[in-house]
Amino acid sequence: xxELTLAATVENIAAATAFVDExxxxxxxxxxxxxxxxxxxxxxxxxxAHYAYAPGTGEATVRVGFDEAARLVSLTFIDSGVPYNxxxxxxxxxxxxxxxxxVGGLGIFMVKxxxxxxxYERIDGRNVLTIQKRI
Amino acid sequence: MKINKTxxxxxxxxxxxxxxxxxxxxxxxxxxxxLDGVETLTMDFAGLDYISSAGLRVLLSAQKQMSKRGGMKVxxxxxxxxxxxxxxxxxxxxxxx
Numbered sequence: 001x002x003e004l005t006l007a008a009t010v011e012n013i014a015a016a017t018a019f020v021d022e023x024x025x026x027x028x029x030x031x032x033x034x035x036x037x038x039x040x041x042x043x044x045x046x047x048x049a050h051y052a053y054a055p056g057t058g059e060a061t062v063r064v065g066f067d068e069a070a071r072l073v074s075l076t077f078i079d080s081g082v083p084y085n086x087x088x089x090x091x092x093x094x095x096x097x098x099x100x101x102x103v104g105g106l107g108i109f110m111v112k113x114x115x116x117x118x119x120y121e122r123i124d125g126r127n128v129l130t131i132q133k134r135i
Numbered sequence: 136m137k138i139n140k141t142x143x144x145x146x147x148x149x150x151x152x153x154x155x156x157x158x159x160x161x162x163x164x165x166x167x168x169x170l171d172g173v174e175t176l177t178m179d180f181a182g183l184d185y186i187s188s189a190g191l192r193v194l195l196s197a198q199k200q201m202s203k204r205g206g207m208k209v210x211x212x213x214x215x216x217x218x219x220x221x222x223x224x225x226x227x228x229x230x231x232x
Contacts, residue, residue, distance in 0.1 A: 106188040110187075
């Protein structure tokens with residue numbers, strides 16, 4: 001298990017992604033799963049960067065774990081910003097037309113759909129969000 | 136991300152290459168804001184590696200803008216990008232060819 005702690009900024013999404021990708025490549029992760037994981041990082045690290053500490057700033061930690069037997073990658077995102085459980089967020093209505101659609105609210109929903117698992121815990125004043133993907 | 140623009144009369148093609156995500160979506164948004172005189176818009180995604188919700192937001196606002204004119208279509212969508220369109224219902228909103 002390895003982790004990286006960065007300032008929670010939009011600019012650092014690229015560094016968080018590079019850190020995870022390097023480990024996925026070492027695991028021979030298929031390109032498709034890697035791209036899906038990269039999308040999830042964009043959504044989740046991006047959410048922390050935009051909302052966790054607004055209007056201030058803070059840090060975010062990305063932790064990568066791998067269960068060899070199950071070929072299951074776990075990514076954990078940790079911040080000490082405002083409590084936010086994305087799993088409590090209601091899913092957007094994806095059947096609405098373009099005119100009726102609100103611009104936004106799709107990120108978390110998409111991550112839920114393209115990952116194999118998602119769990120949230122509030123531990124010692126921190127948001128701990130874990131996603132899992134079988135590779 | 137790279138955007139190649141081809142204007143043919145009032146028909147504009149935006150070929151997007153790379154990753155359309157939180158970091159790069161604002162660039163495409165700038166292009167979408169400058170559509171004066173464009174009647175039909177084609178988004179060519181042949182070189183698009185992936186799209187996140189930030190990219191979807193830009194596509195949605197482009198779609199809304201172009202629906203008042205000649206319309207917008209999305210072409211050369213990869214399997215991965217198509218999956219994102221499907222789970223988010225964007226496959227019903229967009230004209231994908």
